[in-house]
Amino acid sequence: MTTTETTATEVATAAASGASATDRFHTDKSPFEAVKNTPTERVDLLAREVLSAVHDTIRRHRVTYDEYNALKAWLINVGADGEWPLFLDVWVEHVVEDVATDHRQGNKGTIEGPYYVPGSPECGAHGTIPMRDHEDGTRLVWEGRITSTDGTALPGTVELWHADADGLYSQFAPNLPEWNLRGTFTTDPDGAFEITTVRPAPYQIPTDGSCGKLIAAAGWHAWRPAHLHVKVSAPGHEQLTAQLYFPGDPHNDDDIADAVKPELVLDPQSMPDGSQKIVYDFVLDPEKG
Ligand code: MBD
Numbered sequence: 001m002t003t004t005e006t007t008a009t010e011v012a013t014a015a016a017s018g019a020s021a022t023d024r025f026h027t028d029k030s031p032f033e034a035v036k037n038t039p040t041e042r043v044d045l046l047a048r049e050v051l052s053a054v055h056d057t058i059r060r061h062r063v064t065y066d067e068y069n070a071l072k073a074w075l076i077n078v079g080a081d082g083e084w085p086l087f088l089d090v091w092v093e094h095v096v097e098d099v100a101t102d103h104r105q106g107n108k109g110t111i112e113g114p115y116y117v118p119g120s121p122e123c124g125a126h127g128t129i130p131m132r133d134h135e136d137g138t139r140l141v142w143e144g145r146i147t148s149t150d151g152t153a154l155p156g157t158v159e160l161w162h163a164d165a166d167g168l169y170s171q172f173a174p175n176l177p178e179w180n181l182r183g184t185f186t187t188d189p190d191g192a193f194e195i196t197t198v199r200p201a202p203y204q205i206p207t208d209g210s211c212g213k214l215i216a217a218a219g220w221h222a223w224r225p226a227h228l229h230v231k232v233s234a235p236g237h238e239q240l241t242a243q244l245y246f247p248g249d250p251h252n253d254d255d256i257a258d259a260v261k262p263e264l265v266l267d268p269q270s271m272p273d274g275s276q277k278i279v280y281d282f283v284l285d286p287e288k289g
């Protein structure tokens with residue numbers, strides 16, 4: 001058996017992928033650094049409003065001690081499972097993203113999610129993302145360009161990461177090559193790039209951890225539509241974080257993470273060789289000031 005196969009004892013568990021997402025978050029530069037000058041008044045206001053929304057819910061629905069204790073146990077378990085990055089990115093990030101980008105004239109973006117890793121291998125302007133020899137999934141050839149809002153071609157990079165045909169992300173599921181389906185593409189002088197990869201599968205967030213327990217208890221489902229994650233950067237421009245989706249996916253309309261926007265749905269064309277071609281360009285907003 002090769003090292004890329006999954007053994008019965010090393011399956012992708014919520015605890016394993018949650019723990020990796022939590023470790024990864026801790027190795028980033030401290031998030032507290034960026035808010036160290038936040039005035040006391042703002043912290044007071046935000047904390048008070050959030051707590052008061054919780055208090056209102058308790059009063060309105062006469063939350064019992066049994067329910068309160070179950071909540072306490074559940075919150076403790078989210079931390080123990082390492083699922084705070086997953087919980088927050090699935091149920092909260094989309095609103096932060098909307099607020100942060102509502103001034104943009106260029107491309108719509110969407111949430112980053114918990115599985116981005118900086119520093120993926122360089123693949124050039126016309127390249128293939130790192131993948132295994134017999135990587136499953138329909139071949140995708142994606143042609144695109146990066147321009148500024150005034151139409152100027154931009155020299156830039158497209159960082160692409162996505163799940164494999166089993167819905168697994170390298171570095172967050174066991175037994176995948178470190179950089180599988182993660183790559184950094186550059187543009188040629190007219191802003192163009194061509195990326196070869198494979199179509200990812202729809203993705204179910206881990207069901208065996210605390211997020212899964214909430215989903216089951218509330219009668220929700222755990223699915224995200226199949227998606228490609230990108231971060232698009234160019235000098236002097238705001239970085240764009242987005243995800244691209246496939247038409248007809250049953251979960252485009254009920255994504256658990258609420259991160260689908262109509263502008264982000266691709267239009268793949270089937271080619272005679274069995275691959276699919278996609279054309280999708282990015283327009284970036286100049287940095288202000
Ligand atoms: C994902 O792959 C993802 O993109 C998000 C937002 C949440 C969980 C898993």
Ligand code: FE
Nearest residue numbers: 113115227229
């Ligand atoms: Fe994802």
